[in-house]
Amino acid sequence: MKLYSSLTKKYIMSLAGLFLLTFLLVHLTINLLILVDDGRSLFNTVAHFMGTNVFIQTFQWVLFGGFAIHILFGFILQIANWMARPKRYDKKAISETSFFSKFMIHTGIIILVFLGIHLADFFVKKIGGTVPEIHSGDLAGIEDMGILVLEKFKMGGYVLFYVLSLLFLGFHLDHAFQSSFQSLGLNHDKYTPFIKSLSRILAIVITLGYITIPVCIYFFK
């Protein structure tokens, strides 16, 4: 696609990626609420708010757009990269490099598959109105998203699949965050080492954060 230069494609990709990262943090914060009260009322209240608030509902389309752009440009860049070397080396290149950067398309595709299954499990059910309703108490009448989560995370296979997928998300993010700064030309003797460390910390915090939830539910609830 000659519509954008290679650099512009990377700017778009990295901005979309950074935007998705903020979404991951918000989503994680809300998910963690399910661990803090056994009655799930806090989680369900927030889930209900997210599902009905006009601003959030509108913004949701921006989020889908962000995913679409990031994924589309990811594939466009990757295909161009493969085409740039039609004849491969016999002896695989062994240069010292940042490991995860070589597998961005692979970790990305795993995230994409996870995303599809994840949306089918929660988002589609919610839109389709097949989530059980709460019958009593203050929250009577709203969907019990919490029970959906608890049911899923009581299944060992599902927990394993979730944990593994999130590990690959972590691998993606480890390279991704600091890479987007380089792509945008934001490089500095003083701050770049800090951003590289932050990239690893973010990847670990986000991955562990998400993983904690199914593991806690499976073993302790």
Add this chain to the structure above:
Amino acid sequence: MDLKLKIWRQAAQDAPGKFVMYPIQNISSEASFLEMLDILNEQLVAKGEDPVAFDHDCREGICGMCSLFINGKPHGPDAAITTCQLHMRRFNDGDTIVIEPWRAKPFPVIKDLMVDRTAFDEIIQAGGFVSVNTGGVPDANAIPIKKRNADLAMDAASCIGCGACVAACKNASAMLFVSAKVSQFALLPQGKVEAKERVQKMVAKMDDLGFGNCTNTYACEAECPKEISVTNIARMNREFLCAKVS
């Protein structure tokens, strides 16, 4: 020492190529890698066979002509040297050495291990120069330049255009080369005048020629015989973005 050389042979640009095994005996560990190939070629010529074509010129690490992808690395196993500076003491008796040409769509093989690097010249022709009239020789101190910028420009200018960055990159991207050439001008007053047009033209040319994109993997920096830093790539990303939005 005795070695086995697994070398890519290809008669012409559009001829199909294949690997051929050449056993070679009694190579001194003092010999340079290219001298070792010279010895092989003399033996091939004596037998009436076609010698292996490979690029080289200065043989002292400054011209950028030598290439060769040796055992999975451009310019062989040592860091920060060109192939002509590589010596056989880096290998062991009995080793098999795999020697391939640079692999990238914009660098077609001309013959055997020789590739056509005209693509780099085309990128330079697209804008890698200063065309403003700088007049007669000014007083050396008339234009103050920060020591740091002078050093960074000098470091960028040490790129010899060998193409190892493209050869090493998993995407066959030319970003390290182009960014070094953009930086050496962008950092200095005379070069700043045309900086905006220059970066846009050079990047457009790089894209047109079919080089890959940058995933910030940094194999280029690891393999560069002149240790050009990837901070040049960040600088080019910044220069290009500023040029586009202003």
